[in-house]
Amino acid sequence: MANKRIDEPTGTETVGHEWDGIEELNTPLPRWWLWTFYLTIIFSIGYVIAYPAWPMIDRATVGVLEWSSRGQLAKEMSAADQARASVREQLARVPIERLPEDSALMQQAVAGGAAAFRVNCVQCHGSGAAGSQDLGYPNLNDDDWLWGGDLRAIEYTLVHGIRESDHPETRFSIMPPYEGVFDSAQLDSLVDHVLSLSGNAETNAVGTQLYADNCAACHGPAGSGNRELGAPTLNDAIWLRGSSREAIRRQILQPRMGMMPKWEGRLDPVTIKMLAAYVHSLGGGEDFIEVAEDPEVEVDEQP
DSSP, rough: TTOOOOEETTTTEEEEEEEEEEEEEOOOHHHHHHHHHHHHHHHHHHHHHHHHHSBBBBBBBOOOTTHHHHEEEEEEHHHHHHHHHHHHHHHHSSSSGGGSSSSSHHHHHHHHHHHHHHHHHHHHOOOTOBBBBBTTTTTSSSSSOOOOSSSSHHHHHHHHHHHTTOOSBBBBOOOOTTTTOOOOOOOOHHHHHHHHTTTSSSHHHHHHHHHHHHHHHHHHHTSOTTTTTTBOOOOSOOOOSOOOOHHHHHHHHOOOOOOOOOOOBBBOOHHHHHHHHHHHHHTTOOOOOOOOTTTSOOSSSSS
């Protein structure tokens, strides 16, 4: 203390100690900085009183406001659940074929269906819904449908599945194996005719006759398929099991049949409806056609 003095160049008092000729000036902090520092102390005291602050063994102090991040999250989740509940109630009331009439509700359904698809469907159809020819999982982005591509038809497929054992309402089709039925030359002729339906080979009389006798009943004379039977279209560029000669030969001799589980009982009806809306929106969805204009026409409720 005895070493304190006033520094002549600056007029500031020194702190009283010196090292190697260097002295420290006792320059006071700015007033605004000091008041800011005091305010942070006051704020921190108020925060400790109002909010959880002091950690304990299994919890923290509650605070007079009784606020917590978990409580805030619970409120936000509850509000989101209430908003979803309102949308789900609307979806439950609207027949699926009328869903496109409400664009906002349709958008909500597609968003919900996209989330459900990521949880339940990507394992087979892939994250982009492109499917797999090797495994026989259909591509859901194109406009080729085995059983129909309108909203009601897609919903029916989701509800009842395809080749679901012990379920009477499931979609079911079967192609008989032709191994041992044709000799090698006949099989090559039939493959040529199948490829000719999509313009990828030249047809021939033998293959044309074999196709008419064995295949046309399900796939149609021109290879246009049959949705009532689940028979694929053969006259386009979309192939479920591959378009190579070897793939077609294998499918004729030893047909491979895919299976999709029914989602009835696993997912609630509204989630299934949202899934149908999402699949319909992927690019190949078709418009629903009402067939009730002629009073003499009986409307089949099953697509």
